[in-house]
Amino acid sequence: MQSLGTAVQFLRVPSTRALVLHLILIPAGIAFTILSALVIREDAPPAIEPASLGTTLGLLLPMMLILFGRYRWPLSVLAISTALLVIVRELAVPELQVSSFSWMIALYSAGRYGEGIARHLLRGLAIAAVVVLLIREVVEVWGDLEFFGFTERTFLLNAGANIGWNLLVFIGAWYAGEVSRNRAQRDRELAARTLELEASREENARRAV
Numbered sequence: 001m002q003s004l005g006t007a008v009q010f011l012r013v014p015s016t017r018a019l020v021l022h023l024i025l026i027p028a029g030i031a032f033t034i035l036s037a038l039v040i041r042e043d044a045p046p047a048i049e050p051a052s053l054g055t056t057l058g059l060l061l062p063m064m065l066i067l068f069g070r071y072r073w074p075l076s077v078l079a080i081s082t083a084l085l086v087i088v089r090e091l092a093v094p095e096l097q098v099s100s101f102s103w104m105i106a107l108y109s110a111g112r113y114g115e116g117i118a119r120h121l122l123r124g125l126a127i128a129a130v131v132v133l134l135i136r137e138v139v140e141v142w143g144d145l146e147f148f149g150f151t152e153r154t155f156l157l158n159a160g161a162n163i164g165w166n167l168l169v170f171i172g173a174w175y176a177g178e179v180s181r182n183r184a185q186r187d188r189e190l191a192a193r194t195l196e197l198e199a200s201r202e203e204n205a206r207r208a209v
Contacts, residue, residue, distance in 0.1 A: 012071040012113075026064045033060050033098050040094035050094035059088050060095060063102040070109035075122050078114075081106035082126040089133055103130070104173050111177020112184075123177075127170045134163050 013019045037056045063084045070077045081103045088099045103126075110123050138159040 011068055014071070022068055026067070029064050029098055029102075030057075030061060033057065033095055036096040036098075037094045040096075049092075051091045055091060056093050056095060059084055059091075059093055060098050060102075063088075063099055067102060067105055067109075070106060071113055074106075074109045074113040075118055078106040078110040078122055078126055082129055086129065086133055089137070104169065107170065108173045108177045108180075111174055112180045123174060127174075130170070131163070131167065134166060138163070 011019070013022075033056065034053070037050075037053050041050050041053070063081055066077050066080055085099050085103045088095070093099070107123060107126060110119050110126075114122070141155070141159075
């Protein structure tokens with residue numbers, strides 16, 4: 001228990017419960033990653049060769065583990081997570097949105113725990129990088145529509161809906177980080193005012209005596 005308390009202080013985790021939740025969810029995410037990678041590799045068409053299990057774990061495991069540092073180093077975590085996400089998509093890593101989910105947590109955390117104008121700038125750059133990646137994937141598939149069985153109109157509708165939906169989710173994570181940050185700030189200000197009022201009340205009582 002003492003070691004958990006030390007980890008909470010070092011990583012600036014809000015509570016021991018939050019740290020324990022990470023310790024439960026991340027191993028579950030690793031197990032899910034291994035299972036999904038094995039299934040996807042086994043069922044992949046002969047023309048498509050997904051990345052190996054070693055490469056998959058070598059990229060997704062760091063994406064999950066660095067989330068432990070999202071309270072103390074939120075901007076660094078987002079920058080690393082964005083770089084890893086780009087590599088995951090470039091190498092066709094077989095996984096079921098584990099990288100996207102980890103990146104979304106990092107995006108939210110940069111707004112919630114980041115400081116200064118850098119948190120706005122970095123989140124904007126991270127979102128722009130992912131959007132460019134999505135558009136690039138659309139352009140790459142455009143030349144092989146017959147292989148994937150799409151008509152041009154159907155593909156454009158699907159691609160536009162996918163990019164639009166992702167943008168809404170990105171904006172939602174940005175907004176959630178801001179709301180959570182502002183709420184925490186109000187709570188701290190309220191707690192400080194409460195302490196000031198109690199100190200003033202005690203001082204008035206002492207003078208009255």
